[in-house]
Amino acid sequence: MEEIGNLFHGFSIVLQPYNILLMVIGIVLGVIIGVLPGLGGANGVAILLPLTFSMSPTSAIIMLSCIYWGALFGGAITSVLFNIPGEPWSVATTFDGHPMAQQGKAGEALTAAFTSSFVGAFFAIVVITLVAPLVANFALRFGPAEKFGVYFLAFCSFVGMSKEPPMKTVAAMMIGFALAAVGLDEMTGQLRLTFGFTHLLTGFDFLIAVIGLFGIGEILLTMEEGLHFKGRAAVINPRIVLQTWKELPKYWITSLRSSVIGCWMGITPAGATPASFMSYGIAKRLSKNGRNFGKGEIEGVVAPETAAHAAGTSALLPMLSLGVPGSPTAAVLLGGLLIWGLQPGPMLFVENKEFIWGLIASMYLGNVVGLIIVLTCVPIFAAILRIPFPIIAPIILVFCAIGAYSVNNSSFDVMMMMVFGVLGYLLKKCNYPLAPLVLAIVLGDKAEEAFRQSLLASQGSLAIFWSNGLVSTIMALGLIALFWPLISEAWNRVRSLATAA
């Protein structure tokens, strides 16, 4: 019960008017940062970090973490409206969010996305409040083999969900792996596939690829199909939020499952991106409406958003208790902690109670404040789609270019973005799915790294992936997910045989 007392003390710190003001400013800045693709939460927090040096550490972390929440919320907006995921974990949100917007249901999609974000984050905060020390120790059990297991599970639960022919899915995924391999090989310190071209030293950044493949590709497709947004007929109804809310409780199982997946992935620390893909894949398998996923199913928005935000929030836990950031944004926050003279690690929870519980209390309130702010703006966001395409398209293009440039401050990246745009258009025209390609770019090099680290440690023996209960369980789950269609088919046959007999 000591935790509860600490928490209430934390609330009393956060509820000072000055801190609440910082919270609102942080959320608004965060949403703006989240909407601009490429600027992203990490860069935003990095740019604004110096502003907070004059504040007390508690006020500063409240403002910065609110920028973080705001950016998490904001990332969903461009994904739904323009098919441009501003952050890696928003990619899965586009699969059903954007089709909904095209059907004139942008308001519903945004409401579902924001509400799910809130539910996921809230679940994660409750987990942090109750079991922080226990959970932090769980993260320590993850060595390279366990990490590879998690990525393997993410790939497996996502593969096979595509409606396109399996060979096209595999082809798209292989292109993604090849792109992920470009640049410095972390295991040997050698350059790969750069052909002596120093611009390729850094490899292909996920954001450049995704802004091009999704954003530019989408604009090219829209141009071909008649220069207007399909969603422009959307009826703007201020009560849309309440109407959507009535529907959402139906998906409570999906929400709960996604929250658990998210927390687990955030703590382990695999991160929000595999969490969102995995959650989407599993929801598609298990949902009654699974067949409609990808065509604008609201459940397909709920699943990835809930998981991404549960993961994004719980990723702060390993950062605070172990000093290992679960996301780039958490890494910048980590830098901030050190500047304020706070040393992240197991002792932070003992020596800086006021700071920790102030932060946890600000997570509760920051999410509530954030939800209220973004929900009141849903009709405004949805109205953006009514702006004529010839006006909005150049604006989107400029924002995409700025976003691509700001990732590495390199104009070469802007050209790469255009190349990816054309590639995205061509792949779509030939019915190659983009999702597996993106998944491979995002997780390909991480999975490769974990795999090779494991094999180094085991001196080449694959048995390391079955060497303890934890990693064996994860690998077994992955195999079950991979062969689920065959397993369920077999199960159905056995059952029908049994009933026939």
Next chain:
Amino acid sequence: MTRRLDKSVFIAVAAFGATLALAPASPASAAWEPTRPVEFIIPAGTGGGADIMARTIQGIVSKHNLMKQPVLPINKSGGAGGEGFLDVKGSAGNPHKIIITLSNLFTTPLATGIPFNWKDLTPVAMLALDEFVLWVNAEKPYKTVKEYIDAAKAANGTFKMAGTGSKQEDQIITEAIQKSTGVKFIYIPEKGGGAVAVQLVGGHVDSTVNNPNEAVSHWRGGKLRPLCVFDGKPMPYKDPIAEGKSWADIPVCKSQGLNMEYLMLRGIFTTPGATKDQVDFYIDLFKKVRATPEWQDLMKNGAFNQSFMTGDEYVKWVAAAEKEHHELMKAAGFLAK
């Protein structure tokens, strides 16, 4: 308050100027100053040692108004930092750009063969040297280097050493330990120093050579144990950290039979072709930075070796360090073919 601080800064700077025979005359009258924001390139990722130092400097400069223009830290970590170095190399004639270095100043071009050498840049100053400490998990029985090396020998080449990156400083030190003792380690590269320390805390590897500030929180939390420091003399910091022990109590590796010394440069360079006025401005700026209490805290928390060098002395040091890296990497077979 501000005035008093300025005065103390001035005194500190003056004292420094007096102690350095090679320091340029009267830094206060430097003729050049930045007319737009200064980009501060970090050839490493967020959250690492160089990143924390650069962002602390940014904070100090803005908090104490040390410069009219702001400092903007930018991470260019691609290709083991090659991206950042090539960027500064390609910005000749733009004095509004500086870069903080780590050992990848030498190791990245040597291991990958990218067209870069530190001589392409204009040296400004050495800010500090980062220490390396041999760490083991506190639950393990070995308390001294000898006990640890004996255990590693008995394990017959199955002990695992984790470190940051491949063919960089951590692996170079690991190679040197192997040479000095005859023990064989399995080296496992990780992305950053924080992740390296956590792998050791989690018991997935047997030892690391983390920098002090990457592992100090785990030491305080009773999870890690330092065995020795790869420096010529013990660290000067006497405040107790854990179990009544301080950084100063960690023995130097040489005294423990590990014949290896290694310190990592935390230095500043600027773009090719920078004039003397421009370099002098930055030297003066960093002298002011070093005199602030925030900088002192950073040095103490990270147990840094506070060597400071400019001018010829600095150039000589860097040239010698490059030669040393070339030899170490050649011996280990890490040079690009």
